[in-house]
């Protein structure tokens with residue numbers, strides 16, 4: 101069969117990314133991170149869209165160059181339609197539409213959260229989940245447990261009622277005076293700390309839903325109180341605070357996963373999204389898998405945080421189905437699965 105070459109574009113938040121896939125294999129996956137947000141302690145939407153505009157042409161050119169193909173060889177263009185920041189999504193969407201029109205090739209819309217899940221199907225000779233499986237998507241914008249029945253049939257079994265787990269990491273980091281995005285830094289310091297040094301109360305949310313806003317407030321009061329007594333409290337106990345917060349978050353996530361497995365009887369469990377780069381979460385999932393005989397799936401680091409390769413793998417499977425969209429398609433900040 102003839103090879104399919106997909107150019108994929110991701111611009112839903114603060115990473116501009118382009119990737120070229122040959123069938124289900126990644127030939128290139130370029131990501132331009134936007135440093136500009138660091139000084140503001142979070143993503144500033146207007147600055148994000150401006151940076152996407154600056155990045156998109158060179159990032160796409162680099163992805164094609166690394167893949168060693170010309171744009172005339174492309175079979176289709178896939179892009180993130182949503183969910184995400186409207187201004188950011190518009191840049192990738194408009195670019196993808198124009199290029200597809202110029203090249204006269206099909207255009208494929210991709211749901212960002214579906215892509216975090218289907219990233220597991222990028223071919224790198226690794227074991228892949230079989231349908232149906234459970235996927236926990238944990239990112240800066242989302243926290244969901246999803247039952248994945250097939251590539252395009254997904255059911256959300258539970259989700260956060262307030263903050264996403266990535267926000268819990270990033271807001272904790274901000275309270276501790278660490279720069280944005282703080283998740284990776286908490287992970288780093290946690291590795292040198294005692295996870296049982298401090299305890300934080302966990303939310304009591306029914307079913308498979310989550311809540312992280314109470315934890316954030318609890319951490320804020322804890323830090324304020326201790327800093328009043330000892331102004332050097334954070335610096336003296338940074339590793340222990342990070343380890344204890346991470347441990348609490350890991351326990352919240354894992355207890356819901358155990359519940360989801362129990363309720364569905366599905367023992368194949370995958371994680372996806374930026375927060376699945378977290379070492380505590382990766383280790384805990386692997387340990388639970390061994391304890392309860394689950395098959396667990398953890399993506400490579402480069403496919404955890406936002407990247408266009410995951411958009412490309414969804415694009416490839418939609419291409420096989422002939423699932424294309426017309427030029428009338430628009431970006432959608434809120435976009436559900438089905």
Ligand code: KG4
Nearest residue numbers: 239240241266281283287374375378405406
């Ligand atoms: O999926 P992603 O790149 O973007 C969104 O779609 O939101 O996720 C970004 C989130 C940020 O909140 C970041 O702090 C978090 O993922 N993150 C981590 C780690 N690496 C990235 N959180 C905890 N530990 C990490 N190692």
Ligand code: ZN
Nearest residue numbers: 239373374406
């Ligand atoms: Zn994401």
